[in-house]
Amino acid sequence: MQTDSELKRAVRISEGEGGRQAGGCSDCAHVQSCLSRSLAGTNLMPIFESAIDADHIIDAGEPLVRAGDNFDALYVIKSGSFKAIVGENPANILGFYFATHLVGLESISKRKHSSGLVALERSLVCELNYQKLLDLFRRFPTVKVHFIEAMSGQLNESLTLFSVIRAGTVLQRVATFVLYLAAQHDRRKLASVDIVLPMGRTDISNFLGISPESLSRALTSLSKKRLLQVFNRRVTVLNRDALAALAGG
Amino acid sequence: MQTDSELKRAVRISEGEGGRQAGGCSDCAHVQSCLSRSLAGTNLMPIFESAIDADHIIDAGEPLVRAGDNFDALYVIKSGSFKAIVGENPANILGFYFATHLVGLESISKRKHSSGLVALERSLVCELNYQKLLDLFRRFPTVKVHFIEAMSGQLNESLTLFSVIRAGTVLQRVATFVLYLAAQHDRRKLASVDIVLPMGRTDISNFLGISPESLSRALTSLSKKRLLQVFNRRVTVLNRDALAALAGG
DNA sequence: CGCTAATTTGAGTCCGTTCAAGGGCGGTGG
DNA sequence: CCACCGCCCTTGAACGGACTCAAATTAGCG
Secondary structure: OOOHHHHHHHHHHHOOOOOEEOOOOOOOOOOOOOHHHHHOOOOOHHHHHOOEEEEEEEOOOOEEEOOOOEOOEEEEEEEOEEEEEEOOOOOOEEEEEEOOOEEOHHHOOOOEOOEEEEEOOOEEEEEEEHHHHHHHHHHOHHHHHHHHHHHHHHHHHHHHHHHHHOOOOHHHHHHHHHHHHHHHHHHOOOOOOEEEOOOOHHHHHHHHOOOHHHHHHHHHHHHHOOOEEEEOOEEEEOOHHHHHHHHHO | OOOHHHHHHHHHHHOOOOOEEOOOOOOOOOOOOOHHHHHOOOOOHHHHHOOEEEEEEEOOOOEEEOOOOEOOEEEEEEEOEEEEEEOOOOOOEEEEEEOOOEEOHHHOOOOEOOEEEEEOOOEEEEEEEHHHHHHHHHHOHHHHHHHHHHHHHHHHHHHHHHHHHHHOOHHHHHHHHHHHHHHHHHHOOOOOOEEEOOOOHHHHHHHHOOOHHHHHHHHHHHHHOOOEEEEOOEEEEOOHHHHHHHHHO
């Protein structure tokens, strides 16, 4: 899911910073989709930046947060991707998060992280202290609105995925997942036909609640039906409408 | 799920009002768990009440909102219960909501209701205009914090249910559902041993992504194992720990 | 280039669904 | 008050899809 340009940017930004640095919103590739988007280009941006504690570089396989950690910050993914795991066994995957996503929202109410977040690839995140963020909401109502809409969007997305994955057949679940990834690409204004999966088959099958064998068979089945093309972790969508029809029915 | 006292209160409040009336927070049984809880008893309460447009009485089987409706208000369930359905076929149930729940959160970002809400029994809800609510957030930061925590809690709850229901066996799903209902009773400080289901078997099985026959068999199976007792829509939890062990493993 | 882990493929079994029929409860009308 | 009727829930039997177990192939990496 990580594009070359995003990766290049992440590496450039992180050069010689040793995994921790001050965040620079004006430089960020995602100002236009971030909570701060209504402040972009104005002289108010430095105030927003005061809520950002630091940027963090997380290597593939490393945790951003562990289940049970105290909650005190949210994170915006600047580049890369993460998987959310419940408990300590890596077998229960709750979801995946990509660039521009705001993560940690489900942990606000309990003041503890209910799930862990593990980087699927070398990733760059921007840390938003929750208390500072609440202060910002008072100063900038539009930021607060963006935040609420981000939460609402995630809730809606969870429920949408849930409705299919809960009851659908293996083929429906896999089709839904591919469409979900394509939608993520759309949201980032990237080509949504060619998708490079940042996660392994096991992660996907765990997320979908099916066995890795079933996932493998489903992918070859969809290939034979010319709905998509699979080469290792590269997925090419050949017939998006047919996939949608399959997922929806 | 509706207790006698809640029902009595709802009826008393709604007497002779023809299904629509001004909301009175000071009178409400749920002030202590509502968004307004930090304002309770103060002279600021009337300002909060200004965000409340009206109370609505919804008869069993009637919709509170339909999928596709424009979003402009959230609702607090004062008494009764609702099911959320996706699309127009009643076969896809996203979730259930009970007294004290705040509903409609997933529809904020799209300005349209992505799912319909149908009353499972005669219910009373309190309408919160979203724009007025946003104004209130500016005046009362604590109300805003409560709101954010409510959203976070729902997101967390969705993900928790999702993790089990997606991949678990029929027995695990049913055990999880019973525990979920018990937890709802706990949250409302009610006895969590005796549960009266406001919804039919079909609704439950749709929500859990299993067939009604499987649900029926699972319930008799759990009865035989002495984990619970079922009589029509009345469920008595006999061994909560064993249910939790079954759901978790 | 060899190792290890991940993915794919195959065969058999099991769980849950589907199809079909039998009860039980509540509502309605006589 | 009781009988009837319709709907929902339960129970049973057979089918089918997904899982499990096992092995081969491949990819990733030092």
